[in-house]
Amino acid sequence: MDDAALGALREEQARLKSRLQELQKQRGALGDPARDQVPFGVPAIPLVFRGHTQQGQEAPKCLVSKVRICYPLPGGSALITFDDPNVAERVLQRKEHEIRVEECRLRVQVQALELPVVTSIQVSTQVSRQSVLVSGFPAGLQLSEEELLDKLEIFFGKTRNGGGDVETRELLRGGVVLGFAKDAVAQYLCQVGDFTVPLGSQKFPLRVSPYLSGAIQKAEIEVRPVPRSVLVLNIPDVLDGPELQDILEIHFQKPSRGGGEVESLRVVPPGQRGLAVFTATSG
Amino acid sequence: MPHRLCQPGAPPCNFKVILLSQIARKGVGKIQRLIDEIAKENTQLKEEIQRLEAELQEATRNSQIKEDIPETKVKFTSLENPENDSQFLNISCSFQVSSQVLYELQKGQGLITFEKEEVAQNIIRMGKHHVQINDVDVEVLAQPVPLNSGIRFQVLEEYSKVKINVTEIPDVLPEDQMRDKLELSFSKSINGGGEVLCVQYDKKSRSAVITFVETGVADKILKKKDFPLYINQNCYRVTVSPYTETHLKHFQVFLGISERTVLLTGMEDLQMTDEELLQDLVNIHFQRETNGGGEVEVVKCSLGQPCIAYFEEERNRMI
Numbered sequence: 001m002d003d004a005a006l007g008a009l010r011e012e013q014a015r016l017k018s019r020l021q022e023l024q025k026q027r028g029a030l031g032d033p034a035r036d037q038v039p040f041g042v043p044a045i046p047l048v049f050r051g052h053t054q055q056g057q058e059a060p061k062c063l064v065s066k067v068r069i070c071y072p073l074p075g076g077s078a079l080i081t082f083d084d085p086n087v088a089e090r091v092l093q094r095k096e097h098e099i100r101v102e103e104c105r106l107r108v109q110v111q112a113l114e115l116p117v118v119t120s121i122q123v124s125t126q127v128s129r130q131s132v133l134v135s136g137f138p139a140g141l142q143l144s145e146e147e148l149l150d151k152l153e154i155f156f157g158k159t160r161n162g163g164g165d166v167e168t169r170e171l172l173r174g175g176v177v178l179g180f181a182k183d184a185v186a187q188y189l190c191q192v193g194d195f196t197v198p199l200g201s202q203k204f205p206l207r208v209s210p211y212l213s214g215a216i217q218k219a220e221i222e223v224r225p226v227p228r229s230v231l232v233l234n235i236p237d238v239l240d241g242p243e244l245q246d247i248l249e250i251h252f253q254k255p256s257r258g259g260g261e262v263e264s265l266r267v268v269p270p271g272q273r274g275l276a277v278f279t280a281t282s283g
Numbered sequence: 284m285p286h287r288l289c290q291p292g293a294p295p296c297n298f299k300v301i302l303l304s305q306i307a308r309k310g311v312g313k314i315q316r317l318i319d320e321i322a323k324e325n326t327q328l329k330e331e332i333q334r335l336e337a338e339l340q341e342a343t344r345n346s347q348i349k350e351d352i353p354e355t356k357v358k359f360t361s362l363e364n365p366e367n368d369s370q371f372l373n374i375s376c377s378f379q380v381s382s383q384v385l386y387e388l389q390k391g392q393g394l395i396t397f398e399k400e401e402v403a404q405n406i407i408r409m410g411k412h413h414v415q416i417n418d419v420d421v422e423v424l425a426q427p428v429p430l431n432s433g434i435r436f437q438v439l440e441e442y443s444k445v446k447i448n449v450t451e452i453p454d455v456l457p458e459d460q461m462r463d464k465l466e467l468s469f470s471k472s473i474n475g476g477g478e479v480l481c482v483q484y485d486k487k488s489r490s491a492v493i494t495f496v497e498t499g500v501a502d503k504i505l506k507k508k509d510f511p512l513y514i515n516q517n518c519y520r521v522t523v524s525p526y527t528e529t530h531l532k533h534f535q536v537f538l539g540i541s542e543r544t545v546l547l548t549g550m551e552d553l554q555m556t557d558e559e560l561l562q563d564l565v566n567i568h569f570q571r572e573t574n575g576g577g578e579v580e581v582v583k584c585s586l587g588q589p590c591i592a593y594f595e596e597e598r599n600r601m602i
Contacts, residue, residue: 002314009321016328023335042432045537047384047594049394049428049544051581054591060353060383066437067355067378072371072444073362074498081359115357116374116442116527123348123436123531133535172535173435214436214534217347221440221527229359266362275365278357 025191042209043135043174065280069115073274078232078245078267079113080252085227087260091252092230099251106236106247113229115278122218129183131168132190133211135175138204145171148199152176155197162188162195177211226278228263237270244269348434350380372498373441382433384539384594391551393562393584394428394592395569396544402577403543409575414568416561421550423565428546430539430594437532444498445480446526447505449491452512453519458486468512469493475503475510492526501525539594543580550584558586 073079082088091097092112099106134152141148149169156163156178168179180186189195189208196203232248239247245267252259268274355378365371388394397403406412406425414423449465456464462484469476477500484491495501504510509520547565555561562582569576583592 002318006314006318006321009318009325013321013325013328016325016332020328020332020335023332023339026339027335042536042538044540046542046597047430047539047544048541048597049386049396049581049583049592049594051396051583052593052595053388053583054593055588062350062352063381063383064352064355065379065381067357067376069357069374069376070363070370071374072365072498079359079362116376116440116525117354118352118376118378118438118440118529119354120349120351121380121438121529123350123534125346125348125434125534170533172533173537175535177535212534212536214348214434214531216438216529216531219438219440219527219529221442221525223525226357226359264359266359268362273365273371275363275370276359277361277363279360280355281358
């Protein structure tokens, strides 16, 4: 009877030990969360202090850059940017404008240009189960993005290297993210950690570590008007491009018509499509 | 001493049996001790397993980051040709977000940025520097700047010019019929509608996505917050809102490292309040090659209030 009890306990211990080993392996692959530092494999970005300081504790937590908004313009439309936002406002007070062309009149519509802007964002992060971060690339590597991604996919796609089918690949600053079809491949590669990978004529030691991925949970968007720009729509198809441009410019520059100094005027001829690109103003 | 079982008058005893039973009792005791020991080990193993499971769960759980995006003023730059339909049917907005990396300068600390990385590294290697400040020899220590890690990612937001979200749809008809009613109501130009390309209706959530054929219809409808939906003799006001898709790309954690800026400490006990004067003196000292220095770009010292110093990305650097 006691023998049976002893046997059962010994079996249980064997199971517990194997479970413990499995968990320890998983934890090893993650790096030490108890440490204050970031786990190994985080790319470093060189930064410099240029003299910008702020007294007190109010620091904005994030920087926004490379803002680019593309607004589609249909055929028979134009985008006018005035020097003075008040002129734009005045022009917009009338929904329809009559443009005199010799004896005829062209009826066009004007509309405010409104752009959707992200005002707040919520991102959730999680250690990815199928993706890994490859880092440790030497400086001055003479490979294009495509070449580098190809070579990494070739190496880490081979089971004899410990890899497997690569589903996604992305180049980041100082590292490449590879996503695998099988979780087990990603886990194994993280456990091994160090690999010597051929990149071109030479081999380099690279590091594979877990990848913290992000996904958007919520994004709040507000539509805001562009103060100095105005959309002209439904321009009748009676004039050629350059002529039309001149006629519109003349009309919208006349103060008597409510216009003013035009900074830029671009026309999308009927039957064509345009994409107006807006970027951040400096300062 | 004879065993009590072997006392005169006691039943005849079998000494072998007694001995065996004594051995058996000792054996049982031994097994019991073993059982207890293993049971104890197992309990400890279970505790460690629980601890590791909790730790792993912590490490892999979702963590949320909420950021307010500061407003950026934009202006018209150029007119291009849309490459595909998707570019023409959406207003797309893309931008990069990255954590602000900063260092909180305490009293008696300074930051000095050199033009050349080698000079900065040399100053750090030298460690202690003796700087003359107002006829006092101050021992200033040069160290690398400890910087926080941050995240950066790109956001792509697409705001549809042909689709709208419709919500608060009354659940009064079977799915197919409701889809038709939605199409009919949203086609009526008299109400601001236009030709409908397709309707995606989800009865459970009482919502739908309506795609129009022409751009411009969605804009008109969205000027108001609701729209009339006609079902038989009744008119219901359903809520309309823009249809947007937001994507995240190139998400990464990064560690800021400072290669040209050095942290200076050891100036807490200075009996002076003129930060600019101190900065000038530090600048002059570290410009001199004889002091191990070189061209200085910027110096900032704090003599009183802690001050936040912003670190920016190096321009013209490639990784």
